Amino acid sequence: MNALHKLGFPEGTKLLIIHADDAGLSHSENTATIRALEKGIVNSYGIMVPCPWFYEIALFARNNAHIDNGIHLTLTCEWENYKFGPVLPASEVPSLVDRNGYFYKTREELKKNALVEDVRKELQAQIEKALQFGLKPTHMDSHMYSVGANPEFLKIYRDLGKKYNLPVLINRQMMEMVGLDPDLNIEKTNFVIDKTYVGESRYFENDKLDDYYSDILENLTSGLNLILIHPAFDNDEMKGITINHPNFGSGWRQLDFDFFTSEKTRLKLEENHIQFITWKNMLRRSLF
Amino acid sequence: MNALHKLGFPEGTKLLIIHADDAGLSHSENTATIRALEKGIVNSYGIMVPCPWFYEIALFARNNAHIDNGIHLTLTCEWENYKFGPVLPASEVPSLVDRNGYFYKTREELKKNALVEDVRKELQAQIEKALQFGLKPTHMDSHMYSVGANPEFLKIYRDLGKKYNLPVLINRQMMEMVGLDPDLNIEKTNFVIDKTYVGESRYFENDKLDDYYSDILENLTSGLNLILIHPAFDNDEMKGITINHPNFGSGWRQLDFDFFTSEKTRLKLEENHIQFITWKNMLRRSLF
Numbered sequence: 001m002n003a004l005h006k007l008g009f010p011e012g013t014k015l016l017i018i019h020a021d022d023a024g025l026s027h028s029e030n031t032a033t034i035r036a037l038e039k040g041i042v043n044s045y046g047i048m049v050p051c052p053w054f055y056e057i058a059l060f061a062r063n064n065a066h067i068d069n070g071i072h073l074t075l076t077c078e079w080e081n082y083k084f085g086p087v088l089p090a091s092e093v094p095s096l097v098d099r100n101g102y103f104y105k106t107r108e109e110l111k112k113n114a115l116v117e118d119v120r121k122e123l124q125a126q127i128e129k130a131l132q133f134g135l136k137p138t139h140m141d142s143h144m145y146s147v148g149a150n151p152e153f154l155k156i157y158r159d160l161g162k163k164y165n166l167p168v169l170i171n172r173q174m175m176e177m178v179g180l181d182p183d184l185n186i187e188k189t190n191f192v193i194d195k196t197y198v199g200e201s202r203y204f205e206n207d208k209l210d211d212y213y214s215d216i217l218e219n220l221t222s223g224l225n226l227i228l229i230h231p232a233f234d235n236d237e238m239k240g241i242t243i244n245h246p247n248f249g250s251g252w253r254q255l256d257f258d259f260f261t262s263e264k265t266r267l268k269l270e271e272n273h274i275q276f277i278t279w280k281n282m283l284r285r286s287l288f
Numbered sequence: 289m290n291a292l293h294k295l296g297f298p299e300g301t302k303l304l305i306i307h308a309d310d311a312g313l314s315h316s317e318n319t320a321t322i323r324a325l326e327k328g329i330v331n332s333y334g335i336m337v338p339c340p341w342f343y344e345i346a347l348f349a350r351n352n353a354h355i356d357n358g359i360h361l362t363l364t365c366e367w368e369n370y371k372f373g374p375v376l377p378a379s380e381v382p383s384l385v386d387r388n389g390y391f392y393k394t395r396e397e398l399k400k401n402a403l404v405e406d407v408r409k410e411l412q413a414q415i416e417k418a419l420q421f422g423l424k425p426t427h428m429d430s431h432m433y434s435v436g437a438n439p440e441f442l443k444i445y446r447d448l449g450k451k452y453n454l455p456v457l458i459n460r461q462m463m464e465m466v467g468l469d470p471d472l473n474i475e476k477t478n479f480v481i482d483k484t485y486v487g488e489s490r491y492f493e494n495d496k497l498d499d500y501y502s503d504i505l506e507n508l509t510s511g512l513n514l515i516l517i518h519p520a521f522d523n524d525e526m527k528g529i530t531i532n533h534p535n536f537g538s539g540w541r542q543l544d545f546d547f548f549t550s551e552k553t554r555l556k557l558e559e560n561h562i563q564f565i566t567w568k569n570m571l572r573r574s575l576f
Contacts, residue, residue, distance in 0.1 A: 027370075027528035053390070054342035054526070056369040081344040082315075089377035098341070100421070135390070237525035238317035240344070 003194055003224035007282055009014070014220045015277045018227050018260060018271075020045040021072055021143070024054040026082075028238040031233040032257045037067055040261030041269060042231065043276050046072030046141050049126040050087050050103075057131045068278040070139040071166075073123050073129050073157070073229055075146040077103040078248075082241040088125045093118040107178060108117055110266035111149040120156045123147075127164055139279035141167050141169035142255055148178035158190070166277055171196040194223035213259050219267045224277070289566070291482055291512035295570055302508045304557075304566045306515050306548060308333040310430070311361055312342040314370075319546045320519040322348055325355055328549035329557060330519065331564050334360030334429050338375050338391075346421045354407040356566040358427040359410050359418050359454075361445070363398055363434040365391040366536075370529040374412045382407040395466060399437040408444045411435075415452055427567035429457035436466035439473055446478070454526040455567055457516070458483040482511035492540050501547050505556045519545035 004013055023045045030053050034267045036042040047057050047069060047278035060071040075096060077084050083102040086093050090101040095115040104110050130137055140161060147157040161168035171193040172182040186192060203212040216227060217223060232238045242249035243288070257267055292301055308321045312335045322345075324330040335345050335357060363384060365372050374381050377387040383403040385391060392398050403502040418425055430436070431452040435445040449456035460470040460479040474480060491500040504515060514554060520526045522542035531536035547553055 027525050029523065031528070052372070053370065055371040055390075055558065081347065083343040084340070090377070091377070104345075235525070236319065236521065236523050237315050240319070255539065278371065 003192065004222065006191065007224070007277070008116040009275075012222045014222055014225065014226065014272070014274045016225045016274050017044050017068075017277060017279065018042045018229065019064065019070075019141075020231050021141075021228055022046070022048060022230050022232075023069075023072070024048040024243055026051075026053050026237055027174065028235055028241075029053070029221035029230070029253070030060070030235050033057070033126045033279065036231045036257055036261050040231075040257075041266055042229070042260050044070065044138070044278055045135075046070040047130065047135070048072045048074045048143060049129050050074050050084050052084060058130070058135060062134050062141070064193045065136055068138045068280050069135065070279065071135075071265055072139045072143050073126055073128055073140055073147060073159050075103060075114070075119065075122065075149075075193065076105065076107060076144050077243055078105050078144065078245065079241050080244050086122045086125070087129050088122055093122045094196065096122055107144055107149045110146055114149070114153070116152045116156065119147075119189040120160075123156060123160055127160060136164055137164075139167045140142065140164075140170070141143075144172045147176055148180045148185075148202040151180065154185055157189075159198070160201060163249075166281065167191060168224070169196070170190075171279075173197075193226045194226065195221065198228040199248075199256070203246050203273045204246070204255070209252065210259055211254050213265075217272055217274065220274055226227045229256040231260065233257065238276060266271050291480065292510065294479065295512070295565070297563075300510045301400055301559070302510055302513065302562045304508065304513045304515065304562050304564060305332050305356075305567065306330045306517065306521050307358075307429075309327070309429075309516055309520045310336060310518050310520075311345045311360070312336040313341040314339075314341050314525055314529055315334065315344065316342070316523055316529075317518070317541070318345045319346070320521050322543070324519045324545055324549050325352075327543075328519075329431075329554055330517070330548050332358065332426070332566055333357040333427075335418065335423070335428075336360045336362045337417050338362050340372060340509055345416070345507075346423060350422050353424055354536070355428045356433040356568050357423065358567065359413055359415055359423075359425045360423070361428055361439075362431040363391060363402070363407065363410065363437075364393065364395060364432050366393050366432065366533065367529050368532050374410045374413070375417050376410050381410045384410055384504075388429035395432055395437045396433050398434055402437070402441070403522070405439050405445065405477060407435075408448075411444060411448055415448060417489045425452075425454060427455045427457070433462045433466045436473075437470045439468065442468065442473055455479060455570065457484070457514070458480060461485075473496075475543050477544050483509065484514045484516065486516040487536075487540065487544070489535050492543070497540065498545050498547055501553075502556065505562065506543060507564055508560060509515055517544040517548055519548065521545065 085102040095118045151155040175182045232253035375391040383406045463470045520541035522538045527539040
């Protein structure tokens, strides 16, 4: 049974979530995310609990519980000069951190070093911290899809979804992106997002990111679709964070913000009869 | 024996340290501090180890060991939406944190809640973290002079100075600012900064901060003087951090940066025969 069917929509419906990842990362990311939710067509976002600006976005989420907000479970910190680590003391999850107590930069380092038990403890602690703040998360996904670093982490992720009764992002393209075989790692009972889209370097580098997003909207297929974006402002703070990292860097994030808050894009959605859906208004009982 | 005498300078010498507090607080603070050290007349700075941008400024300090860099020992976080807490797990120093695990906003809350033993553990952990990063601190002082919240904290601060062989900022005006009686809390053997200057709201609110700084330079008295400033750029990040907190806010910090990087101010120093000194080039053995 496909997602549309499970959700009770007729065949042919083009359902879409436009999801802002990385809220909490910085003030720039928070401000742009909030503006894109309020003025643009972004309709869901994920919060990084271990990040320095978590508190600011948590206040927003608490005061705007009607807007879909997920937990963007975080096990990596890809930046050069801006560092964060687990919400648990490094001494409790030593396999997740470098010698300075920060998360590893890459999924590969994470995969090489992280013990399954530490991953479980830390991800659970992130969820608990969000709940303690009074957040009412609508879903969970994962920063850099690092929960896909290996099948055991993915199992933890799925288990936590069940434990907290929260939908988790399971999708073929995301698994392929991180090198997991979807045929081996998607279980029959999983609720699966049909198509997930996320920008790639080759588009950004060739000034084709807008075209990529336009193409997605113009050619969206029937089913449950998800576009993952990273809106932020290309300002000093964001430039400092993403220094030497043009991939998902500051300029890229500004483009994401601009595209998904433009009137032209809003019209494109209408012209293409795209229908918004949120995690919240998916019937939860159908998801597990 | 006064400071000049101890340092071997003739009577009449006007010695000055211009010290940038709060490095590590933000990218804005770091960038402005670095520029003020490199292009301006700021000649010393203090690093906040528990802050999100510690890593960036620690790299700078490690690569620029010739520039005076101190540890700006931190026990409070005065900001509304931007939060940080101890470098130790909150569970190890529970008396230092609010229910969310962050530092209290004020010295008063700190004083009311903090156990002496937790203060000792946390301050020592901040020093140890700086040393583990390969920093070679030249001195220590304290954010919001919170080590002056009570005499027992001040004793810890002094003890840590002795333990790590680092000069600590001891000064009558700072004690008065935080409500400690200098006559009771300065020991005979302490090395004391004769005069410490720090901006006040009444100057900033009446657009007189520049005048205040100019007056200091024009009327500097003989002895060892210290001006504490907080250079940062009045940009989105800094506005976000200092929201609803004009006191030492984003605009104030931009003024600090502008004044202490201007050619006019540099000339004023020359005209008034002011001589720079750093913590590093004070003879350490005379300080304790």
